[in-house]
Amino acid sequence: MGKWLAGGLTAILAAGPASAQPYIDPALDVANSGDTAWVMTATALVLMMTLPGLALFYGGLVRSKNFLSVLIQCMAIAGVVSVLWVIVGYTLAFGQVTGGILGNGLNWMLGNLGNVREGTAIPESAFVMFQMTFAVITPALMIGAWVERARFGWVITFCALWLLVVYAPVTHWIWGGGWLAQLGVLDFAGGIVVHTTAGVSALVVAIMMGKRIGWPASHMLPHSPALTVAGAGLLWVGWFGFNGGSALTATDNASAAIINTHVAASMAALTWILVERIKVGKSTAVGVATGAIAGLATITPSAGFVGPGGALIIGAAAGLVCFFAVGLVKKGFEIDDSLDVFAVHGVGGILGTLMLALFISEGMGGVGYADNMTFGSQFVAQFIGVAVVAIWSAVATAILGFGISVFVPMRVSEDDERDGLDIANHGERAWDLD
Numbered sequence: 372m373g374k375w376l377a378g379g380l381t382a383i384l385a386a387g388p389a390s391a392q393p394y395i396d397p398a399l400d401v402a403n404s405g406d407t408a409w410v411m412t413a414t415a416l417v418l419m420m421t422l423p424g425l426a427l428f429y430g431g432l433v434r435s436k437n438f439l440s441v442l443i444q445c446m447a448i449a450g451v452v453s454v455l456w457v458i459v460g461y462t463l464a465f466g467q468v469t470g471g472i473l474g475n476g477l478n479w480m481l482g483n484l485g486n487v488r489e490g491t492a493i494p495e496s497a498f499v500m501f502q503m504t505f506a507v508i509t510p511a512l513m514i515g516a517w518v519e520r521a522r523f524g525w526v527i528t529f530c531a532l533w534l535l536v537v538y539a540p541v542t543h544w545i546w547g548g549g550w551l552a553q554l555g556v557l558d559f560a561g562g563i564v565v566h567t568t569a570g571v572s573a574l575v576v577a578i579m580m581g582k583r584i585g586w587p588a589s590h591m592l593p594h595s596p597a598l599t600v601a602g603a604g605l606l607w608v609g610w611f612g613f614n615g616g617s618a619l620t621a622t623d624n625a626s627a628a629i630i631n632t633h634v635a636a637s638m639a640a641l642t643w644i645l646v647e648r649i650k651v652g653k654s655t656a657v658g659v660a661t662g663a664i665a666g667l668a669t670i671t672p673s674a675g676f677v678g679p680g681g682a683l684i685i686g687a688a689a690g691l692v693c694f695f696a697v698g699l700v701k702k703g704f705e706i707d708d709s710l711d712v713f714a715v716h717g718v719g720g721i722l723g724t725l726m727l728a729l730f731i732s733e734g735m736g737g738v739g740y741a742d743n744m745t746f747g748s749q750f751v752a753q754f755i756g757v758a759v760v761a762i763w764s765a766v767a768t769a770i771l772g773f774g775i776s777v778f779v780p781m782r783v784s785e786d787d788e789r790d791g792l793d794i795a796n797h798g799e800r801a802w803d804l805d
Contacts, residue, residue: 533768557753587705624675666689
Protein backbone atom coordinates (compact mmCIF):
# COMPACT_ATOMS: atom_id res chain seq x y z
CA MET A 372 0.00 0.00 0.00
CA GLY A 373 2.80 2.46 0.89
CA LYS A 374 4.48 1.79 -2.43
CA TRP A 375 1.21 2.41 -4.26
CA LEU A 376 0.63 5.70 -2.40
CA ALA A 377 4.17 6.87 -3.09
CA GLY A 378 3.77 6.13 -6.79
CA GLY A 379 0.45 7.95 -6.91
CA LEU A 380 1.90 10.96 -5.13
CA THR A 381 4.83 11.08 -7.56
CA ALA A 382 2.46 11.01 -10.52
CA ILE A 383 0.36 13.82 -9.08
CA LEU A 384 3.41 15.99 -8.41
CA ALA A 385 4.77 15.34 -11.91
CA ALA A 386 1.48 16.32 -13.50
CA GLY A 387 1.28 19.63 -11.64
CA PRO A 388 -1.91 21.53 -10.85
CA ALA A 389 -5.00 20.22 -12.58
CA SER A 390 -5.79 23.70 -13.96
CA ALA A 391 -2.40 23.85 -15.72
CA GLN A 392 -2.90 20.57 -17.56
CA PRO A 393 -6.51 20.27 -18.74
CA TYR A 394 -7.56 16.90 -20.03
CA ILE A 395 -7.58 16.70 -23.82
CA ASP A 396 -8.74 13.66 -25.71
CA PRO A 397 -5.56 12.44 -27.46
CA ALA A 398 -7.57 11.32 -30.46
CA LEU A 399 -8.67 14.91 -31.06
CA ASP A 400 -5.40 16.73 -30.34
CA VAL A 401 -2.41 14.83 -31.73
CA ALA A 402 0.06 16.39 -34.15
CA ASN A 403 0.98 14.67 -37.39
CA SER A 404 4.60 13.62 -37.07
CA GLY A 405 5.36 13.99 -40.78
CA ASP A 406 3.93 17.50 -40.98
CA THR A 407 5.73 18.45 -37.78
CA ALA A 408 9.09 17.16 -39.03
CA TRP A 409 8.71 19.09 -42.28
CA VAL A 410 7.79 22.36 -40.58
CA MET A 411 10.72 22.02 -38.16
CA THR A 412 13.03 21.42 -41.13
CA ALA A 413 11.52 24.40 -42.94
CA THR A 414 12.12 26.50 -39.82
CA ALA A 415 15.84 25.77 -40.00
CA LEU A 416 15.88 26.61 -43.70
CA VAL A 417 14.18 29.97 -43.15
CA LEU A 418 16.55 30.88 -40.32
CA MET A 419 19.42 30.01 -42.68
CA MET A 420 18.05 32.63 -45.06
CA THR A 421 18.95 35.36 -42.57
CA LEU A 422 21.93 33.62 -40.98
CA PRO A 423 24.01 33.37 -43.14
CA GLY A 424 22.17 33.81 -46.48
CA LEU A 425 21.04 37.43 -46.29
CA ALA A 426 24.15 38.43 -44.34
CA LEU A 427 26.44 37.21 -47.14
CA PHE A 428 24.18 38.45 -49.94
CA TYR A 429 24.12 41.99 -48.54
CA GLY A 430 27.65 41.83 -47.17
CA GLY A 431 29.18 41.14 -50.55
CA LEU A 432 27.39 44.14 -52.05
CA VAL A 433 28.90 46.74 -49.69
CA ARG A 434 32.44 48.05 -49.56
CA SER A 435 34.90 45.97 -47.55
CA LYS A 436 35.06 48.53 -44.72
CA ASN A 437 31.35 47.92 -44.02
CA PHE A 438 31.09 44.15 -44.47
CA LEU A 439 31.26 43.22 -40.78
CA SER A 440 28.58 45.78 -39.88
CA VAL A 441 26.08 44.01 -42.14
CA LEU A 442 26.75 40.64 -40.50
CA ILE A 443 26.44 42.11 -37.01
CA GLN A 444 23.17 43.85 -37.86
CA CYS A 445 21.70 40.61 -39.20
CA MET A 446 22.63 38.69 -36.07
CA ALA A 447 21.56 41.42 -33.64
CA ILE A 448 18.19 41.84 -35.37
CA ALA A 449 17.68 38.06 -35.23
CA GLY A 450 18.34 38.21 -31.50
CA VAL A 451 16.10 41.13 -30.57
CA VAL A 452 13.23 39.98 -32.79
CA SER A 453 13.35 36.46 -31.36
CA VAL A 454 13.16 37.75 -27.80
CA LEU A 455 10.28 40.11 -28.59
CA TRP A 456 8.45 37.38 -30.51
CA VAL A 457 8.42 35.19 -27.41
CA ILE A 458 7.40 38.00 -25.05
CA VAL A 459 4.62 39.64 -27.04
CA GLY A 460 5.10 39.45 -30.82
CA TYR A 461 3.47 36.06 -31.34
CA THR A 462 0.36 36.86 -29.36
CA LEU A 463 -0.11 40.19 -31.19
CA ALA A 464 0.21 38.46 -34.55
CA PHE A 465 -1.49 35.10 -33.94
CA GLY A 466 -3.49 35.45 -30.76
CA GLN A 467 -7.24 34.97 -31.06
CA VAL A 468 -8.96 37.60 -33.19
CA THR A 469 -10.15 40.68 -31.34
CA GLY A 470 -12.00 42.78 -33.88
CA GLY A 471 -9.63 41.75 -36.67
CA ILE A 472 -6.95 44.29 -35.68
CA LEU A 473 -4.65 42.55 -33.18
CA GLY A 474 -4.46 39.20 -31.48
CA ASN A 475 -5.33 39.04 -27.80
CA GLY A 476 -2.73 38.77 -25.07
CA LEU A 477 -3.40 35.21 -23.94
CA ASN A 478 -0.16 33.91 -25.46
CA TRP A 479 2.28 36.46 -24.12
CA MET A 480 5.54 34.78 -23.05
CA LEU A 481 4.16 31.88 -25.13
CA GLY A 482 1.70 30.92 -22.46
CA ASN A 483 -1.45 28.88 -23.11
CA LEU A 484 -0.16 27.30 -26.31
CA GLY A 485 -2.21 24.41 -27.64
CA ASN A 486 -0.94 20.92 -28.28
CA VAL A 487 -1.86 21.55 -31.92
CA ARG A 488 -2.17 24.92 -33.64
CA GLU A 489 -5.79 25.44 -34.68
CA GLY A 490 -6.33 24.72 -38.37
CA THR A 491 -3.10 22.71 -38.66
CA ALA A 492 -1.77 19.29 -37.74
CA ILE A 493 1.42 20.55 -36.09
CA PRO A 494 2.22 21.54 -32.48
CA GLU A 495 1.63 25.21 -31.78
CA SER A 496 5.19 25.41 -30.51
CA ALA A 497 6.44 24.37 -33.96
CA PHE A 498 4.16 26.96 -35.55
CA VAL A 499 5.54 29.62 -33.18
CA MET A 500 9.12 28.88 -34.16
CA PHE A 501 8.37 28.73 -37.88
CA GLN A 502 6.65 32.10 -37.77
CA MET A 503 9.47 33.50 -35.64
CA THR A 504 11.91 32.96 -38.51
CA PHE A 505 9.63 35.01 -40.78
CA ALA A 506 9.58 37.77 -38.18
CA VAL A 507 13.38 37.64 -38.06
CA ILE A 508 14.06 37.98 -41.78
CA THR A 509 11.50 40.71 -42.50
CA PRO A 510 13.19 43.61 -40.66
CA ALA A 511 16.58 42.19 -41.64
CA LEU A 512 15.64 42.75 -45.29
CA MET A 513 15.56 46.49 -44.60
CA ILE A 514 19.27 46.55 -43.76
CA GLY A 515 19.97 46.96 -47.47
CA ALA A 516 18.37 50.41 -47.47
CA TRP A 517 20.66 51.96 -44.84
CA VAL A 518 23.97 50.10 -45.20
CA GLU A 519 27.23 52.04 -44.84
CA ARG A 520 25.72 54.99 -42.97
CA ALA A 521 23.26 53.94 -40.24
CA ARG A 522 24.05 54.12 -36.54
CA PHE A 523 23.89 50.67 -34.96
CA GLY A 524 21.82 51.74 -31.92
CA TRP A 525 19.19 53.35 -34.15
CA VAL A 526 18.98 50.21 -36.33
CA ILE A 527 18.29 47.85 -33.44
CA THR A 528 15.82 50.20 -31.71
CA PHE A 529 13.96 50.85 -34.95
CA CYS A 530 13.73 47.18 -35.92
CA ALA A 531 12.48 46.21 -32.45
CA LEU A 532 9.66 48.76 -32.49
CA TRP A 533 8.93 48.17 -36.17
CA LEU A 534 8.28 44.51 -35.42
CA LEU A 535 5.56 45.42 -32.94
CA VAL A 536 4.03 48.38 -34.77
CA VAL A 537 4.17 47.23 -38.41
CA TYR A 538 4.95 43.53 -38.77
CA ALA A 539 2.83 42.02 -36.00
CA PRO A 540 -0.40 43.90 -36.86
CA VAL A 541 -0.08 43.24 -40.61
CA THR A 542 0.61 39.57 -39.91
CA HIS A 543 -2.57 39.41 -37.86
CA TRP A 544 -4.62 41.18 -40.51
CA ILE A 545 -3.73 38.57 -43.12
CA TRP A 546 -2.44 35.37 -41.49
CA GLY A 547 -4.05 35.67 -38.07
CA GLY A 548 -7.65 35.77 -39.27
CA GLY A 549 -7.80 39.57 -39.19
CA TRP A 550 -9.84 41.99 -41.24
CA LEU A 551 -7.89 41.72 -44.51
CA ALA A 552 -8.18 37.93 -44.43
CA GLN A 553 -11.91 38.32 -43.88
CA LEU A 554 -11.97 40.59 -46.94
CA GLY A 555 -10.51 37.77 -49.03
CA VAL A 556 -6.88 38.93 -49.35
CA LEU A 557 -4.54 36.02 -50.11
CA ASP A 558 -0.83 35.84 -49.29
CA PHE A 559 0.60 32.35 -49.27
CA ALA A 560 4.02 33.06 -47.78
CA GLY A 561 4.64 36.78 -47.43
CA GLY A 562 4.27 38.92 -50.56
CA ILE A 563 2.40 41.46 -48.44
CA VAL A 564 3.31 40.47 -44.89
CA VAL A 565 7.06 40.27 -45.56
CA HIS A 566 8.04 41.93 -48.83
CA THR A 567 5.59 44.81 -49.06
CA THR A 568 6.10 45.85 -45.44
CA ALA A 569 9.90 45.62 -45.62
CA GLY A 570 10.17 47.09 -49.12
CA VAL A 571 8.01 50.14 -48.50
CA SER A 572 9.55 50.78 -45.08
CA ALA A 573 13.04 50.48 -46.57
CA LEU A 574 12.22 53.09 -49.19
CA VAL A 575 10.95 55.50 -46.53
CA VAL A 576 14.07 55.02 -44.40
CA ALA A 577 16.34 55.54 -47.41
CA ILE A 578 14.63 58.87 -48.12
CA MET A 579 14.79 59.92 -44.45
CA MET A 580 18.42 58.92 -44.01
CA GLY A 581 19.68 60.55 -47.19
CA LYS A 582 22.38 59.51 -49.61
CA ARG A 583 25.73 58.04 -48.77
CA ILE A 584 28.63 60.48 -48.98
CA GLY A 585 29.72 60.64 -52.60
CA TRP A 586 26.68 58.82 -54.04
CA PRO A 587 25.80 58.78 -56.93
CA ALA A 588 28.86 60.60 -58.30
CA SER A 589 31.15 57.83 -57.03
CA HIS A 590 30.61 54.24 -58.06
CA MET A 591 30.35 52.25 -54.83
CA LEU A 592 31.08 48.82 -56.23
CA PRO A 593 30.46 45.56 -54.35
CA HIS A 594 33.62 44.38 -52.65
CA SER A 595 32.84 40.68 -53.19
CA PRO A 596 30.35 39.56 -55.84
CA ALA A 597 31.40 36.01 -54.96
CA LEU A 598 30.00 36.34 -51.44
CA THR A 599 26.82 37.86 -52.88
CA VAL A 600 26.30 34.88 -55.18
CA ALA A 601 26.98 32.47 -52.31
CA GLY A 602 24.45 34.33 -50.16
CA ALA A 603 21.91 34.26 -52.97
CA GLY A 604 22.40 30.50 -53.24
CA LEU A 605 21.68 30.06 -49.55
CA LEU A 606 18.60 32.27 -49.87
CA TRP A 607 17.39 30.25 -52.87
CA VAL A 608 17.69 26.96 -50.99
CA GLY A 609 16.24 28.44 -47.81
CA TRP A 610 13.27 29.77 -49.76
CA PHE A 611 12.09 26.18 -50.21
CA GLY A 612 11.42 26.25 -46.47
CA PHE A 613 9.98 29.75 -46.67
CA ASN A 614 7.37 28.89 -49.32
CA GLY A 615 7.14 25.11 -49.01
CA GLY A 616 6.95 25.29 -45.24
CA SER A 617 4.04 27.74 -45.47
CA ALA A 618 1.86 24.86 -46.59
CA LEU A 619 2.28 23.58 -42.99
CA THR A 620 1.90 20.03 -44.30
CA ALA A 621 4.24 17.46 -45.82
CA THR A 622 1.97 16.96 -48.83
CA ASP A 623 1.58 17.95 -52.45
CA ASN A 624 0.78 21.47 -51.25
CA ALA A 625 4.36 21.84 -50.07
CA SER A 626 6.01 20.17 -53.06
CA ALA A 627 3.92 22.21 -55.51
CA ALA A 628 4.93 25.42 -53.74
CA ILE A 629 8.60 24.40 -53.93
CA ILE A 630 8.39 23.63 -57.65
CA ASN A 631 6.79 27.00 -58.31
CA THR A 632 9.41 28.72 -56.17
CA HIS A 633 12.28 27.12 -58.03
CA VAL A 634 11.04 27.70 -61.58
CA ALA A 635 10.10 31.32 -60.84
CA ALA A 636 13.58 32.02 -59.46
CA SER A 637 15.18 30.29 -62.43
CA MET A 638 13.13 32.24 -64.95
CA ALA A 639 13.69 35.55 -63.20
CA ALA A 640 17.46 35.02 -63.04
CA LEU A 641 17.61 34.20 -66.76
CA THR A 642 15.38 37.14 -67.65
CA TRP A 643 17.49 39.55 -65.57
CA ILE A 644 20.80 38.59 -67.16
CA LEU A 645 19.24 38.66 -70.63
CA VAL A 646 17.99 42.21 -70.09
CA GLU A 647 21.33 43.10 -68.52
CA ARG A 648 23.15 41.75 -71.56
CA ILE A 649 20.98 43.82 -73.89
CA LYS A 650 21.16 47.00 -71.80
CA VAL A 651 24.79 47.06 -70.59
CA GLY A 652 26.50 44.47 -72.78
CA LYS A 653 27.37 41.94 -70.06
CA SER A 654 25.60 39.48 -67.79
CA THR A 655 27.00 39.85 -64.27
CA ALA A 656 27.25 37.69 -61.18
CA VAL A 657 25.43 40.31 -59.12
CA GLY A 658 22.77 40.43 -61.84
CA VAL A 659 22.02 36.73 -61.84
CA ALA A 660 21.91 36.71 -58.02
CA THR A 661 19.62 39.73 -57.83
CA GLY A 662 17.36 38.35 -60.55
CA ALA A 663 16.92 35.10 -58.66
CA ILE A 664 16.00 36.96 -55.47
CA ALA A 665 13.50 39.08 -57.42
CA GLY A 666 11.84 35.91 -58.70
CA LEU A 667 11.74 34.38 -55.24
CA ALA A 668 10.14 37.48 -53.74
CA THR A 669 7.59 37.76 -56.53
CA ILE A 670 6.40 34.14 -56.42
CA THR A 671 6.12 34.14 -52.63
CA PRO A 672 2.50 35.38 -52.31
CA SER A 673 1.18 32.85 -54.82
CA ALA A 674 3.56 29.87 -54.54
CA GLY A 675 0.85 27.54 -53.25
CA PHE A 676 -1.96 28.91 -55.40
CA VAL A 677 -0.66 28.86 -58.98
CA GLY A 678 0.60 26.22 -61.39
CA PRO A 679 4.14 25.86 -62.80
CA GLY A 680 3.15 27.66 -66.00
CA GLY A 681 1.92 30.63 -64.02
CA ALA A 682 5.10 30.54 -61.94
CA LEU A 683 7.22 30.78 -65.10
CA ILE A 684 5.32 33.86 -66.26
CA ILE A 685 5.50 35.42 -62.80
CA GLY A 686 9.27 34.78 -62.76
CA ALA A 687 9.75 36.40 -66.16
CA ALA A 688 7.72 39.42 -65.07
CA ALA A 689 9.79 39.66 -61.89
CA GLY A 690 13.10 39.73 -63.75
CA LEU A 691 11.87 42.36 -66.20
CA VAL A 692 9.92 44.66 -63.87
CA CYS A 693 12.36 44.59 -60.94
CA PHE A 694 15.33 45.25 -63.25
CA PHE A 695 13.80 48.50 -64.46
CA ALA A 696 12.53 49.35 -60.97
CA VAL A 697 16.14 49.42 -59.76
CA GLY A 698 17.02 52.01 -62.39
CA LEU A 699 13.90 54.05 -61.70
CA VAL A 700 14.52 54.31 -57.96
CA LYS A 701 18.23 55.07 -58.20
CA LYS A 702 18.56 57.02 -61.43
CA GLY A 703 15.05 58.37 -61.90
CA PHE A 704 14.27 59.43 -58.33
CA GLU A 705 17.89 59.42 -57.06
CA ILE A 706 16.93 57.61 -53.86
CA ASP A 707 19.85 55.80 -52.28
CA ASP A 708 18.06 52.55 -51.45
CA SER A 709 21.56 51.14 -51.47
CA LEU A 710 20.94 47.44 -52.07
CA ASP A 711 17.59 47.79 -53.88
CA VAL A 712 15.31 46.56 -51.13
CA PHE A 713 12.24 48.33 -52.48
CA ALA A 714 12.94 47.66 -56.17
CA VAL A 715 13.50 43.93 -55.63
CA HIS A 716 11.51 42.95 -52.55
CA GLY A 717 8.87 45.67 -52.44
CA VAL A 718 8.11 45.79 -56.14
CA GLY A 719 8.44 42.02 -56.44
CA GLY A 720 6.10 41.35 -53.52
CA ILE A 721 3.50 43.81 -54.81
CA LEU A 722 3.73 42.53 -58.38
CA GLY A 723 3.33 38.91 -57.29
CA THR A 724 0.43 39.76 -55.01
CA LEU A 725 -1.49 41.39 -57.85
CA MET A 726 -0.61 38.70 -60.43
CA LEU A 727 -2.02 36.09 -58.04
CA ALA A 728 -5.53 37.30 -58.90
CA LEU A 729 -5.09 36.08 -62.48
CA PHE A 730 -2.95 32.97 -62.14
CA ILE A 731 -4.93 31.42 -59.29
CA SER A 732 -7.63 30.75 -61.89
CA GLU A 733 -8.14 27.09 -62.80
CA GLY A 734 -7.98 28.14 -66.42
CA MET A 735 -4.45 29.42 -65.78
CA GLY A 736 -3.45 26.25 -63.94
CA GLY A 737 -4.08 27.51 -60.42
CA VAL A 738 -6.16 26.10 -57.60
CA GLY A 739 -9.20 28.21 -58.51
CA TYR A 740 -11.15 31.00 -56.88
CA ALA A 741 -13.11 30.69 -53.66
CA ASP A 742 -16.87 30.34 -54.05
CA ASN A 743 -17.55 34.02 -53.62
CA MET A 744 -14.61 35.28 -55.67
CA THR A 745 -13.95 36.11 -59.33
CA PHE A 746 -10.89 37.56 -61.02
CA GLY A 747 -12.25 41.08 -60.56
CA SER A 748 -13.17 40.74 -56.91
CA GLN A 749 -9.92 38.91 -56.11
CA PHE A 750 -7.86 41.60 -57.82
CA VAL A 751 -9.69 44.32 -55.88
CA ALA A 752 -9.05 42.45 -52.62
CA GLN A 753 -5.37 42.03 -53.45
CA PHE A 754 -5.06 45.70 -54.41
CA ILE A 755 -6.72 46.83 -51.19
CA GLY A 756 -4.40 44.58 -49.18
CA VAL A 757 -1.30 46.02 -50.87
CA ALA A 758 -2.49 49.63 -50.61
CA VAL A 759 -3.49 49.43 -46.95
CA VAL A 760 -0.30 47.69 -45.90
CA ALA A 761 1.92 50.01 -47.96
CA ILE A 762 0.32 53.11 -46.43
CA TRP A 763 0.47 51.70 -42.90
CA SER A 764 4.11 50.68 -43.35
CA ALA A 765 5.13 54.08 -44.76
CA VAL A 766 3.37 56.19 -42.12
CA ALA A 767 4.42 54.02 -39.17
CA THR A 768 8.02 53.88 -40.42
CA ALA A 769 8.23 57.66 -40.78
CA ILE A 770 6.87 58.20 -37.26
CA LEU A 771 9.11 55.56 -35.71
CA GLY A 772 12.18 56.69 -37.61
CA PHE A 773 11.91 60.34 -36.65
CA GLY A 774 10.78 59.56 -33.12
CA ILE A 775 13.74 57.30 -32.40
CA SER A 776 16.17 59.76 -34.00
CA VAL A 777 15.28 62.30 -31.30
CA PHE A 778 17.08 60.03 -28.82
CA VAL A 779 19.41 58.03 -31.10
CA PRO A 780 20.68 59.69 -34.30
CA MET A 781 19.98 57.78 -37.50
CA ARG A 782 23.37 58.32 -39.14
CA VAL A 783 26.96 58.09 -38.06
CA SER A 784 29.15 61.15 -38.44
CA GLU A 785 30.79 61.97 -41.78
CA ASP A 786 34.19 60.95 -40.43
CA ASP A 787 32.82 57.62 -39.22
CA GLU A 788 31.11 57.02 -42.56
CA ARG A 789 34.38 57.61 -44.40
CA ASP A 790 36.28 55.33 -42.02
CA GLY A 791 33.66 52.60 -42.45
CA LEU A 792 31.14 51.18 -40.01
CA ASP A 793 33.23 48.14 -39.13
CA ILE A 794 35.65 50.35 -37.23
CA ALA A 795 33.32 53.24 -36.37
CA ASN A 796 30.44 51.20 -34.93
CA HIS A 797 32.16 48.00 -33.82
CA GLY A 798 35.91 48.59 -33.50
CA GLU A 799 36.75 45.59 -35.66
CA ARG A 800 37.68 44.82 -39.25
CA ALA A 801 36.16 42.07 -41.35
CA TRP A 802 39.37 41.50 -43.27
CA ASP A 803 43.01 41.76 -42.27
CA LEU A 804 44.38 43.83 -45.13
CA ASP A 805 47.94 44.11 -43.77
